[in-house]
Each structure stands twice: as structure tokens, then as C-alpha cells.
Amino acid sequence: MVLEGPNADFPYLMSDYHLGICPANDDGTIDTQSGLGTAGYKLESFDPGVRTYAVRNPNYWKSGRAHFDAIETLFVSDTGARENGLMSDELDVISSPNLATASRLGKRPGIDVFYTNGNQHCTLPMLNNVAPFGDxxxxxxxxxxxxxxxxxxxxxxxxxxxxxxxxxxxxxxxxxxxxxxxxxxxxxxxxxxxxxxxxx
Known part of the structure; x- marks a missing residue:
């Protein structure tokens, strides 16, 4: 791949978890249903925007990993519903809790809140081709x-x-x-x- 210009994020873009490796169908489209995979889990079923179910890959190349027999990922868009699901033991893990309540959530018995650095960022754009930010x-x-x-x-x-x-x-x-x-x-x-x- 030849880039038209420098891109400091290029190595990360090529290894990002969103960039899945999937086999192709005969017509060249992506096969998201076969369950083939090289990671610790193999896709068993996938309902976009609803549910993903994956089972442990017996041929995973990293020994001592993939500790669960299966993983079910549910799409729950409402933050409050995710947190309630966690507190009621309906969900084992959630992502992106409400930042205003995350510290209180972490004080509940049996719940740990983890923070990790990522690459998401917020900016305050200033158009430098017009006043006042041209100066x-x-x-x-x-x-x-x-x-x-x-x-x-x-x-x-x-x-x-x-x-x-x-x-x-x-x-x-x-x-x-x-x-x-x-x-x-x-x-x-x-x-x-x-x-x-x-x-x-």
C-alpha cells in the first residue's frame, strides 16, 4: 500500500480491532457468517447491531489464552441499561459507562472500573484561514x-x-x-x- 502522505496512525489503522480478517465469498463480498477466524474465539453467530456469539478456537496459536468456553456480546445502546444490566448480574462486563457515575459504580461490591488509554480525542478546532484564528x-x-x-x-x-x-x-x-x-x-x-x- 502506498500512502499519498504521512500518517502517524497508519500502523494502528492496519492493526485496529475493527479491521477484521474475514474470508471472501465466491462473488468477492465479505463472508461474515462462516465463523472462520485466527483469534482466540471463532464466530458462531452474528446479528448486526444485536448480538455476536463466539466459541473458543481450539487452534488458537497463543497458548494459555481464550479462557472462556464462549463469549456473547450484546449491543445495548443505552448507558443506563448497560449499567443496570451489570448491577443486576445480567451482564458480566460493559464498556463506556456514564463518566459521571463510573466512580460510584466502582464502589459497588463485585464491580471494578478499569480505565485504559486510547486514541479517541476531542478537539477545539480553529479555522486558521479566517479571523480571528488566522493570527x-x-x-x-x-x-x-x-x-x-x-x-x-x-x-x-x-x-x-x-x-x-x-x-x-x-x-x-x-x-x-x-x-x-x-x-x-x-x-x-x-x-x-x-x-x-x-x-x-
């Missing part, structure tokens, strides 16, 4: 005017990490560390300086 001083003023730590605590309830003005997530091996690019701190004096230095 880099306005961009810098906004960067210093935002208390990122406060946003992390109040919006994400601590379940996030600061992105430091780069769109490469913390789980990506190509992300610059804070030693390489020091984290920008909230600084109203610097924000005022840059705001007063703008050309518009």
Missing part, C-alpha cells in the same frame, strides 16, 4: 486561556488525559511525550499577552 497570537491566547486540567476533571470526571495540542492519542507509540513537548499550562497572563499581540 497565531489569537490561537496561542486561546491555548493559554483554557484550564485543561479543570476540563479534564469537570467534563471527563478524571477519565481522560491531556492531549497537549496534538491529535495523536496516548495509546499511540508515535505520540510525543511531555518531555518532548512540555504540556501547556493554564496561564492567563500569557493569554492576555498573546491576545494583546494579535494583529486584528
Amino acid at each position: 497565531n497570537n489569537a490561537v496561542m491566547a486561546l491555548k493559554y486561556a483554557i484550564d485543561r486540567q479543570e476540563w479534564l476533571e469537570k467534563i471527563w470526571f478524571g477519565y481522560a488525559s491531556l492531549g497537549n495540542d496534538v491529535p495523536i492519542g496516548p495509546a499511540n507509540q508515535f505520540r510525543a511525550t511531555n518531555d518532548e513537548i512540555p504540556q501547556r499550562e493554564y496561564d492567563l497572563d500569557k493569554a492576555k499577552y498573546y491576545l494583546n499581540s494579535r494583529s486584528f
Whole structure:
């Protein structure tokens, strides 16, 4: 594959769990029903948006893995329903709990909440081809005017990490560390300086 330009996420895109390896049908379409697979589990049934049922792959190449006989994955779009299913023992594991209630959920007996770094990120886009952000001083003023730590605590309830003005997530091996690019701190004096230095 030849890329038209650099892409720091390319290795991750090629190994992302969404990029499944499936056999092809005779007509060239993807065969999602045969259950063939190279992972720890083989697909037994799949109802898109409803349910996936997979059984342990006896030929899995990693020994000591795939501990369950089978895994059933249900699509439950409502966060409250997922959490209630977990608390009532109808579900064993859920993803993406409500961040506002995750810490309380973790205080319940028998429930552990795990946080792991990923590559999802939220941005504050600034169109640099129009005013006011065509002037880099306005961009810098906004960067210093935002208390990122406060946003992390109040919006994400601590379940996030600061992105430091780069769109490469913390789980990506190509992300610059804070030693390489020091984290920008909230600084109203610097924000005022840059705001007063703008050309518009």
C-alpha cells in the first residue's frame, strides 16, 4: 500500500480491532457468517447491531489464552441499561459507562472500573484561514486561556488525559511525550499577552 502522505496512525489503522480478517465469498463480498477466524474465539453467530456469539478456537496459536468456553456480546445502546444490566448480574462486563457515575459504580461490591488509554480525542478546532484564528497570537491566547486540567476533571470526571495540542492519542507509540513537548499550562497572563499581540 502506498500512502499519498504521512500518517502517524497508519500502523494502528492496519492493526485496529475493527479491521477484521474475514474470508471472501465466491462473488468477492465479505463472508461474515462462516465463523472462520485466527483469534482466540471463532464466530458462531452474528446479528448486526444485536448480538455476536463466539466459541473458543481450539487452534488458537497463543497458548494459555481464550479462557472462556464462549463469549456473547450484546449491543445495548443505552448507558443506563448497560449499567443496570451489570448491577443486576445480567451482564458480566460493559464498556463506556456514564463518566459521571463510573466512580460510584466502582464502589459497588463485585464491580471494578478499569480505565485504559486510547486514541479517541476531542478537539477545539480553529479555522486558521479566517479571523480571528488566522493570527497565531489569537490561537496561542486561546491555548493559554483554557484550564485543561479543570476540563479534564469537570467534563471527563478524571477519565481522560491531556492531549497537549496534538491529535495523536496516548495509546499511540508515535505520540510525543511531555518531555518532548512540555504540556501547556493554564496561564492567563500569557493569554492576555498573546491576545494583546494579535494583529486584528
